[in-house]
Amino acid sequence: xxxxxxxxxxxxxxxxxxxxxxxxxxxxxxxxxxxxxxxxxxxxxxxxxxxxxxxxxxxxxxxx
Numbered sequence: 706x707x708x709x710x711x712x713x714x715x716x717x718x719x720x721x722x723x724x725x726x727x728x729x730x731x732x733x734x735x736x737x738x739x740x741x742x743x744x745x746x747x748x749x750x751x752x753x754x755x756x757x758x759x760x761x762x763x764x765x766x767x768x769x
Contacts, residue, residue, distance in 0.1 A: 721729075
């Protein structure tokens with residue numbers, strides 16, 4: 706009975722190429738940085754929306 710996790714003799718697993726690995730690492734670092742930047746921009750936009758809503762709601766309608 707063959708187990709599921711046993712490798713087949715025809716399957717060879719080799720370590721990735723170093724240049725390919727470094728390229729993938731750099732790409733992942735850029736993805737993480739971009740995600741952080743987008744979260745920060747989203748937070749700023751949300752803050753500005755709330756700030757403008759509060760400032761317009763608290764405005765005195767009698768003053769022009």
